[in-house]
Amino acid sequence: MKMKIKSKRRFFLSLSILIIIAMAFNGKNLLNKVLTSDAIGNKSSNSTKENKFQGTPISISKEGTITFDQSEYFKKYIIKLVDKKQYSGYKEDDDYIYLDLKAVDKHKLNSNSFKEDDEKIFLSKIDGKTTMTIKKEFTQNNFVFLNELTNYLMVLISKKEEPFTHTVVVDPGHGGGDPGTEAYDKSFFEKEVTLKIALEMRPELIFYGKKVVMTRDKDLESDEYLERQRIVDIANENQGDAFVSVHIDAYDKSNIYNGISVYYAQSNSVPEESEAMALKIQEKILTSDNWNDRGIKFEDFKVIRLAQMPAVLVECGFASNPEDVKRLNDNNVLNNLAKNISAGIIAYLDGK
Ligand SMILES: [Zn+2]
Structure with a gap:
């Protein structure tokens, strides 16, 4: 009987110790949890603060x-x-x-x-x-x-809370059910080449503090295309500081014309500014790949006439000319076009 009481006591004593240990353990866990969530809370509220290097x-x-x-x-x-x-x-x-x-x-x-x-x-x-x-x-x-032209992966890390000084609207000409012109040897449609160039303009412009708005950043469905008025609306709604439409020229089936020209519209709201930007872009484009210089020209194309900002349309070579088509099938040439058109836009915007 005595023995039984003793063992009962022992049993309850052990149980109490176990409970105390368990409580202490839980308490510690709870404390850990509080500390952890505190740390997470601090981390997200001060996310730009230096974190300890891990990895x-x-x-x-x-x-x-x-x-x-x-x-x-x-x-x-x-x-x-x-x-x-x-x-x-x-x-x-x-x-x-x-x-x-x-x-x-x-x-x-x-x-x-x-x-x-x-x-x-x-x-x-x-x-x-x-x-x-x-x-x-x-x-x-x-x-x-x-x-996609060079297989370079680019990571841009902002150095400022607000890194953008200007907004540039980039319009890759044509798309979807509107393929634009076709290369004389059927090696490409205009809509494909304009998109390749425009997509690589984006990181170039962002790097120099230009926010980029694209009128399209992929091909459209075959039953879709962008109305010219829609392109103008995108540019004006985003209050761009510059509008640049990228196209490829063609002249019937004849190969006599070749080279690059940048167009601006004389009836645009800021024609002198548009002309100044056209000059900068043309100057930069001619720095690579031996393009024929057709100079800057004026033409009241709807998209550059109605965009209420400095606006140009770049004709990047002729799809009807074998020399130009050879260039336009070379990814390095397209990458250079993207860099140089961007450099012209940046020189114009930052030089004002
Ligand atoms: Zn076109």
């Missing part, structure tokens, strides 16, 4: 595939891909951009751009996968673009 540094080499550049407005990480299929998208949160890249371990920082292991770009684990991770400075206005 593995990327090594540096002379042959490194990652280069770095910066303007007053953006940092630019350029990652050269062997094949664009290596890239399958990105994720982001308030603090980081996570690039989904195959063979991510093969990428190294180029020693011309990076002097030491840069803790703003590193490898981290996300969903159990090694991921290239880039630190943001501000939550908003960071961009990732795959340049």
Whole structure:
């Protein structure tokens, strides 16, 4: 009987100890939870604050595939891909951009751009996968673009809360059920080439602090196309500081004409400004690939006449001319056109 009481006591004593331990453990957990949520709360409310570096540094080499550049407005990480299929998208949160890249371990920082292991770009684990991770400075206005012409992946990290000084409206001519002109040898439709050029203008312009509004950023359905009035409305609704429409010229089936001209409209609301921008763009375009200079011209095309801002239409070569068509089938030439048209717009806007 006594024994039984003793063992009962022991049993209750052990039970109490167990309960106390369990309570202490729970309490600690609870405390941990509070601390964690506090930390998360702090993190999201101060997302632009420096966070402690987490992850593995990327090594540096002379042959490194990652280069770095910066303007007053953006940092630019350029990652050269062997094949664009290596890239399958990105994720982001308030603090980081996570690039989904195959063979991510093969990428190294180029020693011309990076002097030491840069803790703003590193490898981290996300969903159990090694991921290239880039630190943001501000939550908003960071961009990732795959340049389809060069297979370069470009990550633009904003250096300012408000990185944009101007808005540029870019109009890739034609699209959808309106293919535009066709190359004399049927190697392309105008709508395809204008889109390729316009898409690569976007990161160029953003890098120099220009917000970009595209009238389209993909081909449209075959039963769709953009009315000219709709293009004008997009430009005016977005209160652009510049409007640039990209086209390819053609002259019947004849190959006698070739080269580039930039058009402005004399009855536009700011014709002198439009002419000044046309001059800058024409000047920059002629710096590569030996294009024939057809000069700037005026013509009251509807889109540049009614856009209430400096507005030009660039005719990037002739689809009816074999020399020009050869150029327009070369991705490097298209990439140069994108860079040079953008450089002209930037020179005009920043030089005012
Ligand atoms: Zn056209």
